[in-house]
Amino acid sequence: xNRGLNYIxxxxxxxxxxxxxxxxxxxxxxxNPYIYVMFILILPLNIPSWIxxxxxxxxxxxxxxxxxxxxxxxxxxxxxxxxxxxxLSLSVAxxxxxxxxxxxxxxxxxxWFIIYTMTVVLVHHLSLFYVEVFxxxxxxxxxxxxxxxxxxxxxxxxxxxxxRPRK
Amino acid sequence: MRSLLNFxxxxxxxxxxxxxxxxxxxxxxxxxxxxxYVTFGAARTVSGFFxxxxxxxRSYFRLxxxxxxxxxxxxxxxxxIEEMRLLPQSEFVTVxxxxxxxxxxxxxxxxxxxxxxxxxxxxTLDRGSRHGVTTGMGVASAEGIAGxxxxxxxxxxxxxxxxNTDFRLSASIARNDYFGSLAWDGNNYRFAQLSEIPHHVxxxxxxxxxxxxxxxxxxxxxxxxxxxxxxxxxxDFVTLKVxxxxxxxxxxxxxxxxxxxxxxxxxxEAEVVHE
Numbered sequence: 001x002n003r004g005l006n007y008i009x010x011x012x013x014x015x016x017x018x019x020x021x022x023x024x025x026x027x028x029x030x031x032n033p034y035i036y037v038m039f040i041l042i043l044p045l046n047i048p049s050w051i052x053x054x055x056x057x058x059x060x061x062x063x064x065x066x067x068x069x070x071x072x073x074x075x076x077x078x079x080x081x082x083x084x085x086x087x088l089s090l091s092v093a094x095x096x097x098x099x100x101x102x103x104x105x106x107x108x109x110x111x112w113f114i115i116y117t118m119t120v121v122l123v124h125h126l127s128l129f130y131v132e133v134f135x136x137x138x139x140x141x142x143x144x145x146x147x148x149x150x151x152x153x154x155x156x157x158x159x160x161x162x163x164r165p166r167k
Numbered sequence: 168m169r170s171l172l173n174f175x176x177x178x179x180x181x182x183x184x185x186x187x188x189x190x191x192x193x194x195x196x197x198x199x200x201x202x203x204y205v206t207f208g209a210a211r212t213v214s215g216f217f218x219x220x221x222x223x224x225r226s227y228f229r230l231x232x233x234x235x236x237x238x239x240x241x242x243x244x245x246x247x248i249e250e251m252r253l254l255p256q257s258e259f260v261t262v263x264x265x266x267x268x269x270x271x272x273x274x275x276x277x278x279x280x281x282x283x284x285x286x287x288x289x290x291t292l293d294r295g296s297r298h299g300v301t302t303g304m305g306v307a308s309a310e311g312i313a314g315x316x317x318x319x320x321x322x323x324x325x326x327x328x329x330x331n332t333d334f335r336l337s338a339s340i341a342r343n344d345y346f347g348s349l350a351w352d353g354n355n356y357r358f359a360q361l362s363e364i365p366h367h368v369x370x371x372x373x374x375x376x377x378x379x380x381x382x383x384x385x386x387x388x389x390x391x392x393x394x395x396x397x398x399x400x401x402x403d404f405v406t407l408k409v410x411x412x413x414x415x416x417x418x419x420x421x422x423x424x425x426x427x428x429x430x431x432x433x434x435x436e437a438e439v440v441h442e
Contacts, residue, residue, distance in 0.1 A: 032284055049180040058185045064194075069287075073195025080181075131195065132286050133353070141354065157311045 046099040056081025076128035184320035215323035218280040283356040287329040305424040339379035346379040362406040372396030
């Protein structure tokens with residue numbers, strides 16, 4: 001139950017951070033960091049995939065509620081939640097770790113964590129920005145937005161992960 | 168039956184994924200009709216609460232800039248009062264005419280939430296239904312037009328920003344009264360596009376673009392921006408690039424504009440068009 005409480009705290013904390021601070025970072029219109037994705041990234045390794053998908057749905061829905069978008073973030077988070085197990089299965093670094101633990105650079109190493117984060121965040125941001133535009137007219141411009149935002153989001157998630165207590 | 172169940176169980180993750188994505192897509196497509204943003208009243212009350220508290224804190228950093236804007240606006244208004252006072256006494260009797268004449272009322276409001284970095288940006292204001300705000304009212308700052316109210320709750324309202332790919336406004340070139348459709352292409356928050364201008368119209372960079380008054384949301388003559396001179400040709404019409412006079416990143420004090428004869432105008436226009 002203590003672990004569950006930890007996750008709930010991180011959820012609320014990330015949401016608040018996102019909404020109060022990160023939603024207002026508007027650098028040149030190309031960088032939109034969405035760090036709440038971290039919640040999906042740090043869910044336990046052995047979480048059943050259907051719970052993962054439902055939690056991703058819930059996360060996206062809450063962000064949608066507060067951002068006034070309806071369905072855009074939900075679509076992206078479910079996509080990210082679906083991609084996560086696949087990305088995890090590709091990484092060799094976690095074979096030896098405790099299955100109930102949360103992915104972190106403390107367990108799998110910094111390099112692995114950055115790649116894992118960047119991939120899932122990329123999936124999320126690709127879905128998010130393209131669905132937001134809902135057309136292919138601004139294809140390359142949106143792609144640029146995806147790239148820059150992915151880098152910045154990954155950077156911040158990596159920093160937050162470093163700040164997590166070492167198990 | 169059993170093999171069907173087995174099949175479903177094997178693909179349960181994929182099936183759940185598809186169901187959830189379908190729900191998300193339904194949500195997205197249902198909100199593409201912008202009138203349905205109104206349904207977010209409950210969420211807006213909560214996020215409006217936080218946004219207002221946050222804005223109270225942040226506004227202190229902008230006091231100097233806001234003061235400057237108010238001084239400039241005061242100067243303009245004083246000049247206008249002077250000009251009106253110097254008009255020669257007319258020989259006609261003054262009639263209180265409520266049909267022509269201002270017909271618009273202005274309510275000052277503060278921006279408590281704004282964005283410029285999305286494709287569809289919205290502005291949250293600290294006035295709501297208890298101040299008399301209704302959907303369809305225009306929003307403008309002292310510098311230029313900012314948006315149109317699309318959702319109202321008791322204490323807050325949300326306006327679709329001009330910086331929203333769904334935004335359309337009938338706008339005209341002040342100098343020659345040719346009107347076109349103003350929209351935003353989603354790229355730069357400083358520039359919008361005025362389309363449907365016939366290409367024989369002579370335009371000069373620096374020409375002021377104002378509201379044409381045809382949409383009944385804004386009085387005619389409200390400044391929107393100036394022409395940069397860039398234009399894109401397309402058939403019989405050109406699309407002109409407009410540098411917006413309002414800086415959306417610094418939007419703080421705005422006016423909610425209510426057209427007092429709007430209902431009457433909407434009714435008669437609807438009757439004639441649908442005949």
